[in-house]
Amino acid sequence: MSRSRPTPAMAAILDRLAVEDVGLPDPTTVPAGQGRIQAASSNVRWNRDLPEMADVSDVSVSTKGAPVPCRKLVPQGSPVGTILFIHGGGWAFCDMDSHERAARLLAIECQANVVMCDYxxxxxxxxxxxxxxxxxxxxxxxxxxxxxxxxxxxxxxxGDSAGANLAMAVMLTPELVQPDFGLLFYGVYDADFASPSYLEWADGPGLTRGKMKRYWDWYAPEHQRADPRLAPVRASDAALRALPPLYLNAAEIDPLRSDSERLYARLTALGRADQFRLHGGVVHGFMQMSLELEEARLALADAGAAFKAFVQQAARSSNNWEREQ
Known part of the structure; x- marks a missing residue:
């Protein structure tokens, strides 16, 4: 079988990034603080011309430790519902600023309020x-x-990438209020570096197996990685059955593609009716590239359509229940 290739639009972006980033080190091979600065600088290009919101406000959540900075995004119109969006970055990089354009578009497409946080x-x-x-x-x-x-x-x-992992971990924490719906984008759901996609795309483009290994080493030692909050694909059948309806997507040219495919296969085998979309010819993190990549805009629109369909169905079910009482 022939190896997949980036779409022409994706290839053009990759070629441009290779020129713009020439000479920069792999950010996971330098001290984390230095890599963080580099990642922040690299993400500025994807967060220009931010879509207009009805309101944007920075707040914080008190904890036993330091407060957690948060940002509320309220789209124009009449938003229904609220989404907690958790940014990716290998659990080590990125912040609310690096993902704000994507989060604003998610708010617009879902017609829902979005909350971000700097964990x-x-x-x-x-x-x-x-x-x-x-x-x-x-x-x-x-x-x-x-x-x-x-x-x-x-x-x-x-959440996207490591953010999708954290979103799943929240859902798999039994004492918490369960979400009504989950939107998970090219997530990290296991630490199997010999999966088909890890082998196929070990050297990128973009995310590599080496980078993912270092992210994992920074986040959790090997002896912890069977914990379902770290590797949700290893959760029990009962825990997966208890999840809310999910919308998942994956990028075809991505070491993490098999993570999403395997999680979706497990969910489907349990008789669930979750949604899954594989975006062909694009790399990990492509939804950040909405300024230039039509597939990123389509992915956000598809996720928004799934969320709005859920909200409409929930409203119909509620109205039917009220009429029957």
Missing amino acids: RLSPEHAFPAGLNDCIAVWGQLTAGEGAFAELKGPFAIS
Whole structure:
């Protein structure tokens, strides 16, 4: 079988990035702080011309440790529901600024409020520090406490890459309020570096197997990685059955593609009716590239359509229940 190739639009972006980033080190091979600065600088190009919002406000969530910075994005129109969006970056890089354009577009496409958060990053704060921050934000959001008092349900949780891993970990924490819906984009769901996609795309383009190994080493030692909050594909059947309806996607040219395919296969085998979309010819992180890549805009629109369909179905079900009482 022939090896997949980037679409012409994706190839043009990769060629341009190779020129723009020439001479830069692999950010996972330098001290984390230095890699973080490089990642922030690289992501500026994807966060220009931010879509207009009805309101943007920075708030914080109190925890037993340092407060967790958060950002509320309210789209224009009449938004219904609230989504906690958890950014990716290998649990070590990125922040609310690096993913704001994607989060704003998600708010617009879903016609829902979006909350972002700057959870603590590894390796300085390894598992479960960042997860605990996400749990704290989720708890206050769903309780309607503090700065989130005006935000209403249905409540969904979303994330890309390591952010999708954290979103799944929140859903697999049994004592928490479950989301009504999940939107998960090219997530990390296992630490199997010999999966078909890890072998096929070990050297990229973009994300590589070597980078993912270093991200994992920073985040959690090998003896912990069977924990379903780290490797959701290893969760029990009962835990997976209990999840809310999910929308998952994956990038074809991505070492993590098999993670999504395997998770979706497990969910389907349990008789669930989750949605999965494989985006051909694009690389990991492509949804960041909405300024230049039509497939990124299509991916966000597809996710938005799935969320709005869920909201409409939930409203119909509620109306039917009320009429029957």
